[in-house]
Amino acid sequence: xxxEISFILNGSEVRVAVEGHQRLIDILRGPLGQTGTKEGCGExxxxxxxxxxxxxxxxxxxxxxxxxxxxxxxxxEGLQETKNELSVIQKSFIEEGAIQxxxxxxxxxxxxxxxxxxxxxxxxxxxxxxxxxxxCRCTGYVQIIEAVKEAARKLKGKR
Amino acid sequence: xxxxxxYKPSSLEEAWELxxxxxxxxxxxxxxxxxxxxxxxxCRPKALISLRSIPGxxxxxxxxxxxxxxxxxIGDILQHPELGRRYPxxxxxxxxxxxxxxxxxxxxxxxxxxxxxxxxxxxxxxxxDAKLRLKTPKETREVPIxxxxxxxxxxxxxxxxxxxxxxxxxxxxxxxxxxxxxxxVKMDLAVASVAVLLExxxxxxxxxxxxxxxxxxxxxxxHKVESVLEDAAISSRTVAKAQQxxxxxxxPITDIRSSEEYRRQITGVLVKRALERALEWSQP
Numbered sequence: 001x002x003x004e005i006s007f008i009l010n011g012s013e014v015r016v017a018v019e020g021h022q023r024l025i026d027i028l029r030g031p032l033g034q035t036g037t038k039e040g041c042g043e044x045x046x047x048x049x050x051x052x053x054x055x056x057x058x059x060x061x062x063x064x065x066x067x068x069x070x071x072x073x074x075x076x077e078g079l080q081e082t083k084n085e086l087s088v089i090q091k092s093f094i095e096e097g098a099i100q101x102x103x104x105x106x107x108x109x110x111x112x113x114x115x116x117x118x119x120x121x122x123x124x125x126x127x128x129x130x131x132x133x134x135x136c137r138c139t140g141y142v143q144i145i146e147a148v149k150e151a152a153r154k155l156k157g158k159r
Numbered sequence: 160x161x162x163x164x165x166y167k168p169s170s171l172e173e174a175w176e177l178x179x180x181x182x183x184x185x186x187x188x189x190x191x192x193x194x195x196x197x198x199x200x201x202c203r204p205k206a207l208i209s210l211r212s213i214p215g216x217x218x219x220x221x222x223x224x225x226x227x228x229x230x231x232x233i234g235d236i237l238q239h240p241e242l243g244r245r246y247p248x249x250x251x252x253x254x255x256x257x258x259x260x261x262x263x264x265x266x267x268x269x270x271x272x273x274x275x276x277x278x279x280x281x282x283x284x285x286x287x288d289a290k291l292r293l294k295t296p297k298e299t300r301e302v303p304i305x306x307x308x309x310x311x312x313x314x315x316x317x318x319x320x321x322x323x324x325x326x327x328x329x330x331x332x333x334x335x336x337x338x339x340x341x342x343x344v345k346m347d348l349a350v351a352s353v354a355v356l357l358e359x360x361x362x363x364x365x366x367x368x369x370x371x372x373x374x375x376x377x378x379x380x381x382h383k384v385e386s387v388l389e390d391a392a393i394s395s396r397t398v399a400k401a402q403q404x405x406x407x408x409x410x411p412i413t414d415i416r417s418s419e420e421y422r423r424q425i426t427g428v429l430v431k432r433a434l435e436r437a438l439e440w441s442q443p
Contacts, residue, residue, distance in 0.1 A: 001164060020165030020206070023194070043195045044261055056234070056263040062194050063264065066165050067211060111259065132346045133258020 005069040009034070010078030018065040025049045025060040027068075028075060036076035036106050040135070047134035050107035051075045057114035059133070076106035079113065088158070089113055089151040098147035100138035108134045112148045121152055161197060164206040174208055175296045175319055181206045186321060188230055188269030191261050216323060217266075221245060225327035229268025229291075233257070233280070236267060246327065248283040248336035248354060255279055255340045255352075268322045271307065274314045274377070275348075281308070281378035282354035283338055284325065286368035292324040301326065308377035333359050337437040339429045340372075343416070349373045350417040353405075353429040355437050362392045369401070373416075374409035374426050383408045384430065393438065402431040 002017045009032065016031050028034045028051070040048035042061045049061040052074040079087040089109050092098075099105050108131065115122055115130035122130070127148045136144060164181075168174040178184055184206040187193050196202050210216055216230035221241035236242065236253040243250040256262060256270070256279040270280045271291070281304070290301045295317065304325075307314055316322070340352035352372040358365045367388035369381040384404045391397055411422035435441045 019162070021160050021162045023160065026160075043198055044191055044257075047258065047260055050260055053263075057260050058263050059191075059260045062191050062261075064165055064190060064194070064207070064209070066167060067209065114259070130259055133260045 003066065005066060007068045007070060008072040010074055020064075020066065022065040023061055024051065024053075024063040024065050024068050024073070027065045028060060028073075034075050034077050038103055038106055040103070040107075044133075045135070046104070046107075047111060047131075048104050048107040050110040050134065052110055052114050052117075055114070055117065057111050057130075057133075074110070074113075076109060079109065087113075088154050089116070089148075092147045092151035092154065093144070096143050096147035096150055098140060098143040100136075100140050104134060104136045104138075108136065108144055112151065115148070116152055116155060120156060122148070124149070160194075161200070161203060163197070163204055166206060166208045167212045168208060168210075169212050169214070171213060171294060171321065171323075172296070174210060174213065174321065177206070177208050178319055181208075184208055186210055186272075188266040188272070189232065189264040190269075191257070191265045192269065192273040192275075210321065216268075223329065225329065227267055227325040227327070229271075229322045229324060230266050231268075233262040233265050233267065233270070234259070237262065245330045246283070246287065246336075248286070248338050248356070249280075251338040252279045252283045252340075252354070255338070255342075255345075255349075258346045261346075267325060271304075271325075272314060272316065272322060274308055274310075274312050276311055276375060276377055277349045277352065277373040278378055279340065279349065279352065279372070282352055282370045282372050283336070285370035285378060285380055286336065286354045286356035287327055288368065289328075290326040291322050292326060293320045294323050295319045295321075305380055310376045331358050335359060335437040335439075337433040339433045339436070341425050341429060348416065351411070351422050351426045351429060353426060353433050355430065355433045357388065357393070357434070357437055359393075359438075362394075364388045364391055364393050369405075369430060371405070371409055371426050371430070374411040374422055376410075379409065381405060381408050381430075388434075393434075398431055398434050401434060402427040405430040 002019045006015045038048040040046035044059045044062045051060045185204040187207045218228040220226045233253045284304045289304045336356045338354045341350045354370045356368040367385040369384045372378050384401050406427040411419045413419045
């Protein structure tokens with residue numbers, strides 16, 4: 001039995017038919033065609049499927065799609081500030097060499113965004129706590145933490 | 160994922176009706192445990208009945224009659240300033256539960272109803288002598304959390320029963336608490352965890368509550384350890400005795416996360432350290 005739901009995805013309202021057992025990541029990557037969000041472990045350990053729902057970082061692999069109804073969802077596709085230009089956090093990840101194979105990157109960046117949106121000048125410990133739920137199998141954690149620090153500095157200059 | 164139906168009732172009555180009507184249905188809160196066990200084919204429900212859309216089940220009242228709604232997410236417990244000030248041990252345990260992403264979805268009621276021996280929120284609630292309010296269409300009852308857990312993944316809940324609130328006693332002025340957890344990495348499930356609460360009058364301990372996780376079929380109160388501390392002057396010798404009795408009283412097993420021997424030893428050490436920290440003999 002499928003049900004049509006609507007929610008705000010990256011600033012625009014979307015309508016999509018959803019079945020009870022589907023998870024948010026299933027409809028993002030499937031009918032909505034937003035394949036930037038990756039599925040790693042599928043059980044909430046690795047964080048590569050992280051998206052932001054109503055301002056909070058969430059694992060989209062453990063989020064029933066029907067619960068997205070009426071909510072505001074941001075995925076990695078929603079980050080670019082103007083057309084064809086990456087966001088400050090994305091650029092910082094590139095500049096600091098924080099991307100190796102890239103599979104964890106969308107999730108890392110969404111966790112970083114949720115952190116910087118609520119806490120614009122985080123300490124290193126706060127950054128490490130915020131990224132605890134994101135695994136990088138290339139193990140480039142130092143560069144990733146540097147990238148978040150750099151993004152915080154640049155965003156501060158922009159305010 | 161295996162197919163199932165998903166319902167979002169907007170009242171308890173509607174939730175109970177669905178539960179009675181659909182065999183093999185499960186109530187679900189944040190779902191961070193249930194969805195993983197479905198994914199791993201450990202359970203095969205025909206339908207999930209989400210309690211998230213029922214008004215009034217989430218929320219924190221930290222005033223004279225402290226109450227935490229069962230559907231309150233762990234992240235909100237962590238960030239509630241007054242609750243954290245009055246019950247720092249709840250914040251310590253909430254901070255140790257999972258990752259940011261899990262804490263933004265997982266609920267305190269779900270953590271208890273999943274009834275894992277390692278449930279992080281069970282330990283502070285055990286030492287705080289919390290009560291749970293349980294509701295069926297016919298009755299409302301309040302049970303002490305020490306009577307709630309019956310075994311791994313087993314509680315005293317009847318099939319229709321829903322945990323609606325966690326009820327706390329107002330904190331005592333001279334109450335000293337500490338939560339400690341040992342995991343392989345920070346966001347891991349506990350290899351072992353402990354919570355201690357002491358009510359002190361000078362050097363004498365008037366009331367002691369000690370609980371340990373991942374060391375028995377349920378989160379466990381350590382009554383023998385408590386009795387050594389209660390009505391005693393607390394010295395390094397009493398603390399050493401508490402450490403030794405902890406090793407005797409727990410019943411750990413060997414599993415994927417740790418061995419029986421290591422758990423026995425580390426839990427004793429955690430009790431010692433948590434007592435020292437609660438008494439402010441040592442710094443965090």
